[in-house]
Amino acid sequence: MTKLLEWLLGASLIGMAWGLVTFDLLDLQLPPQYRELAWPMPVYLLVVFGCYSLATVGYRVATFNDCEDAAKELQAQIKEAKEDLKKKGLKMPPSPVNRPLPVCRTRRK
Amino acid sequence: MASRRGNAKTGEQSDKYSVLLPTYNERENLPLIVWLLVKYFGESGYNYEIIVIDDGSPDGTLQIAEQLQKIYGADKILLRPRAKKLGLGTAYIHGIKHASGNFVIIMDADLSHHVSTLPLKQKEGGYDLVSGTRYRGDGGVYGWDLRRKLISRGANFVTQVLLRPGASDLTGSFRLYKKEVLEKLVEQCVSKGYVFQMEMIVRARQLGYTVGEVPISFVDRVYGESKLGGNEIVSFLKGLLTLFATT
Numbered sequence A: 001m002t003k004l005l006e007w008l009l010g011a012s013l014i015g016m017a018w019g020l021v022t023f024d025l026l027d028l029q030l031p032p033q034y035r036e037l038a039w040p041m042p043v044y045l046l047v048v049f050g051c052y053s054l055a056t057v058g059y060r061v062a063t064f065n066d067c068e069d070a071a072k073e074l075q076a077q078i079k080e081a082k083e084d085l086k087k088k089g090l091k092m093p094p095s096p097v098n099r100p101l102p103v104c105r106t107r108r109k
Numbered sequence B: 001m002a003s004r005r006g007n008a009k010t011g012e013q014s015d016k017y018s019v020l021l022p023t024y025n026e027r028e029n030l031p032l033i034v035w036l037l038v039k040y041f042g043e044s045g046y047n048y049e050i051i052v053i054d055d056g057s058p059d060g061t062l063q064i065a066e067q068l069q070k071i072y073g074a075d076k077i078l079l080r081p082r083a084k085k086l087g088l089g090t091a092y093i094h095g096i097k098h099a100s101g102n103f104v105i106i107m108d109a110d111l112s113h114h115v116s117t118l119p120l121k122q123k124e125g126g127y128d129l130v131s132g133t134r135y136r137g138d139g140g141v142y143g144w145d146l147r148r149k150l151i152s153r154g155a156n157f158v159t160q161v162l163l164r165p166g167a168s169d170l171t172g173s174f175r176l177y178k179k180e181v182l183e184k185l186v187e188q189c190v191s192k193g194y195v196f197q198m199e200m201i202v203r204a205r206q207l208g209y210t211v212g213e214v215p216i217s218f219v220d221r222v223y224g225e226s227k228l229g230g231n232e233i234v235s236f237l238k239g240l241l242t243l244f245a246t247t
Helices: A003-023 A032-038 A041-062 A068-087 B008-014 B029-044 B061-072 B088-098 B117-125 B146-163 B179-188 B193-206 B230-246
Strands: B016-023 B047-054 B077-079 B103-107 B129-133 B140-142 B174-178 B211-215 B217-219
Touching: A003 A032, A003 B230, A041 B146, A068 B029, A068 B140, A068 B217, B016 B029, B016 B088, B029 B047, B029 B061, B047 B061, B047 B088, B061 B077, B088 B103, B088 B179, B088 B193, B103 B117, B103 B179, B117 B129, B117 B174, B117 B211, B129 B193, B146 B193, B146 B230, B174 B179, B179 B193, B193 B211, B193 B230
Parallel strands: B016 B047, B016 B103, B047 B077, B129 B211, B140 B217
Antiparallel strands: B103 B174, B129 B174
16 A cells, blocks of 8 residues: 555544544434534644644754764865875876866855 | 574675766766775775766766776776666666675765765664665764755655655665665666655565664765755655655
8 A cells, every 4th residue: 555545544534533523423422522622633633743843853953963073084085085096096087167176165054 | 684694704705795886977076985985895894896887977987987997906896887877777777787796885976984884784783775864873964054954854854754764864875785675676666866765765665675774974075065946845845745656
């Protein structure tokens, strides 16, 4: 089953349960508190999910690692690599016009 | 799935890692990547080969690759070029045909950090697939502004909710596969570009393969910042929804 079908199935099941309770489709004569509770549930759940999403993404952005050390190490290795390769006889063909050079620039923004 | 290679000691002797490097206009990056790979594999003692699959780069990448082959030996650097730019999936298929290793490592042209973490992790858990992640452990990025981080984490969150892929970072392409696993997956995957990378992991989980993760530090080397504009976001969402509907 594809994810889409899983979601459709899940949504249908929940939708049916919600409809059953809210609109009393099976004529179960449930106490009014059940209906009052069930009625706003979809919106309520969406809001809860929305808040959860914002909080999760916010947290993850805040804790997104910045690899200063890795960048420094890589820059040093690039230098070492270029020197070593030159020693071993690597010759770079003439650069085509307007080609950017591989420099690790410090970002400004 | 436990490794079927038997005793760890004898296993290490017979494990060989084939690194596939599809290249297009990478004449400046290629020597650096190869140098780093040779360095890390040399230090780790693993048996390896590097297969350069150049798609007819007009900037002379193939000539650079030939020089590297002279420097490091034709047993370590294999050249399997193609006439023109034919896409990632077919590059992998092409590369696998010539790979003599039992493990295949795939990496982007600008990401070559500590390649030995991949075999290490694989041996740890006998995984069918090991994927680099920027989002777990001490993985991370360098030089990203808030906007880019937000988009990245936001997109990843949507992906996790919709696809529940069992891996924290789907769009990375720093991975190790058992060769037969890669063959099977490439057969099954139909997307293009980076969505193809995402599809590989999703299908891997569906087929019951085990996926391990290693943290990676993602450092943009060549292009300052990749443009994460409206177009990229739209095409990402399109790819994501396609995977949602078809896997």
